[in-house]
Amino acid sequence: MTQVLGEFIKALREADVRISPSEVIDAEAVLGLVGYEDRMLLAHGLSQALAKSDADKEAFWDVFDRFFAFAPFTPPEPANxxxxxxxxxxxxxxxxxxxxxxxxxxxxxxxxxxxxxxxxxxxxxxxGKPGDKAGGDQDxxxxxxxxxxxxxxxxxxxxxxxxxxxxxxxxxxxxxxxxxxxxxxxxxxxxxxxxxxxxxxxxxxxxxxxxxxxxxxxxxxxxxxxxxxxxxxxxxxxxxxxxxxxxxxxxGNEGRRLREDMLASQRIGLIERSDMQIMQGLVRKMAKRLVSLHSRRRTKARRGTLDARRTIRANIQFEGVPFHTIWKRTKVDRPRVMLICDVSGSVAQVSRFLLLFLHSLHEVLPEVRSFAFSSNLGEVTELFDNYPPDVAMGRTLQRFGGSTDYGHAFRDFEQLALDDVDRRTTVIILGDARNNNGDPRADILQTIQQRAKRVLFLNPEHRSRWGSGDSVMPIYAAYCNRSISCGSLKELERVVTDLLRTAA
Known part of the structure; x- marks a missing residue:
């Protein structure tokens, strides 16, 4: 690969155009065919090899125009x-x-x-020779x-x-x-x-x-x-x-990447309102990456591995040459996810991004049901499917905001959705488990665990604060498969990644 092409591809990647090694090889082949003589022919050829989506093509043409912009060099005339x-x-x-x-x-x-x-x-x-001028020798x-x-x-x-x-x-x-x-x-x-x-x-x-x-x-x-x-x-x-x-x-995007990395690692409750737009874009970007990754995993898992015994038997007539390959078929069990989110003031921001995260993964997690509560609990799946996240979250807070009562919320869930929980269901509870000294109703959570595939409790507080004050987290942790301190976007991403990995 020529150095010019390598630097051009580096500039494209800096503009968030994802380019695989095979696409680099294709671009090198295009360059070998068309050369640098015809600018537009080179641009269209490289565009076909490197730009895939409409957004990629827009970024490609912007980078191409700037990278191959031969601006004239204009040395100034000195004033004197x-x-x-x-x-x-x-x-x-x-x-x-x-x-x-x-x-x-x-x-x-x-x-x-x-x-x-x-x-x-x-x-x-x-x-110079001794006969040179003195001025020349001095210079x-x-x-x-x-x-x-x-x-x-x-x-x-x-x-x-x-x-x-x-x-x-x-x-x-x-x-x-x-x-x-x-x-x-x-x-x-x-x-x-x-x-x-x-x-x-x-x-x-x-x-x-x-x-x-x-x-x-x-x-x-x-x-x-x-x-x-x-x-x-x-x-x-x-x-x-x-x-x-x-x-x-x-x-050009390095500063933005550094800011995004900082925001992804920062505790969500401490993020300024002015950064919420960046956070939402970051969530969508993470979700897109996970969808791409786990869609490929599902395709490979669906095909399975080569069934050597059946392949040999099917090709006996060809003297064992495997003209027809037979693959082991594996059933991909897509999980059903039920998300129970505390939307009281202390954890509302974390709930917002987890809801947005999971509903952005509909291609790999098509069966996500969302429930919100402070005291009363209700289903909000359609809100997040049909409205922008800000609108959906605003309506959710209007309907379910208030003081926290986990016991009352579990009773509502028992009436609304407990019968739908089965061995394919993963139940995710997001909240700080601060129950205002009410009845925690851990018996309902125990019933949920017995029916579900697994129960995950995501608590945005640090583990050192579990059990302090009115926190009933140690009681709930006994009936959960995993209890995780999860207060930043990167920690949410790890949880969702683990959920998708075990589903493939």
Whole structure:
């Protein structure tokens, strides 16, 4: 795979386009067929190989336009250049001698390089013959004696003075590639990469020569150094803008990912209301990933493993060559989930995201029934199936909000849905088990456990607080298959992942 294609795919992945290794191979084959000559043909070919959904295609075209945007490099004209031109026009015959001396000084830096020429031939290390002009020798001493460094700075100075935008842009791109700019991740790294690129382009060595020439006795070299200082400042601005653009391309979503990771690990009860929209998007993203993963697992489980004995028997007529393969069929037992959520003020936010999480998994968990309570309990499955989460949660709180009474809620569940609990049913209870010193009715929970496949109790409080005050969590834990401290989105994801894994 070419480095250009690899960096383009890295930029696509940064834009949340999921690309598998097989799709990378397809993209490489497309690139081998169409090449880089025709921009639109390349774009459409890579789009067919890498972008799958409408959202992927939209992201693809945005990244493609930015990645292959060959912005012109426009080195600025130094402020004193116009004045210099006017002075040259007004120069009279009496000043011609001074002009000759200045011309010698202007060419002095180039003649001291490995490719330049003075009054005698210059060697590859900038050493002139004794007959060279004093100005050229002085420039050579200021500029340095190392061949490679001298060549980089000399070429950069010549490109800046000539205004060669194409070669400057090419040199900038090569330096960015050598510096590994595509690996940038945080805005704090911008200065580091800008310094690396300028160093690789020869700007640091050029800056040293400028400082020495401006403080020297050669007026011509000092004048040239002043002009180059302005051009070099413009180069630094161009490099800074280039690094900014590449950071947006390769690390534009890094800040969002860090924030999402922080929110997923933070206890849900402490999350600000302004972050709720991000949290809902994060829940949907987690649910989509789990659906994709466990849909593949179900397909594999449904087909089962190869039945070697029946395959051999079926292919006896072909002398044992397995033209017809026979697979062991396995029955996939999709679980039925009953979710009982405490929606009182202390745990309402956690209930909101668990309800959203489970109802986003309808492709792999089609049989989810949801119940909400504070004291009275009722079914809210249709609310979360038919309305947005905010609307559904608002209506749920209006109907079932109030002071908490787990005993009353279990009695309501016994009347509404206990007969529907069987050995395929997983019952998930979400709440803090703080019963306001009422009757916990643990006998009903015991009956639920005896009928169900398993009972999970998710408590957003830390285990150290279970049993303190009016908490009856230790009583309920005796009749649950698992009691889990679950207060963050990542912990909810682990619970749901475990539920789906045991269902496959």
């Amino acid at each position: 250049s116009a004045a210099g031109n006017c002075d040259a026009e007004e120069q009279g015959p009496d000043d011609q001698a001074d002009g000759d001396d200045e011309e010698a000084g202007v060419t002095g830096m180039a003649s001291s390089g490995g490719s330049g020429q003075g009054s005698g031939k210059a060697t590859g290390k900038g050493e 050579a001493g200021m500029f340095g004696a190392e061949g490679e460094s001298l060549t980089m700075a000399e070429e950069l100075a010549q490109l800046l003075e000539a205004g060669d935008a194409a070669h400057l842009a090419l040199r900038l791109a090569e330096a960015a590639q050598q510096a590994g700019l595509s690996d940038i991740r945080f805005f704090t790294q911008r200065g580091m990469y800008q310094w690396r690129i300028l160093q690789l382009m020869g700007s640091e060595e050029l800056g040293r020569w400028i400082d020495q020439a401006e403080g020297g006795s050669n007026a011509a070299a000092a004048a040239r150094a002043t002009r180059l200082r302005g051009l070099r400042a413009g180069l630094h601005e161009q490099v800074r803008e280039y690094v900014e653009t590449q950071m947006q391309l390769f690390a």
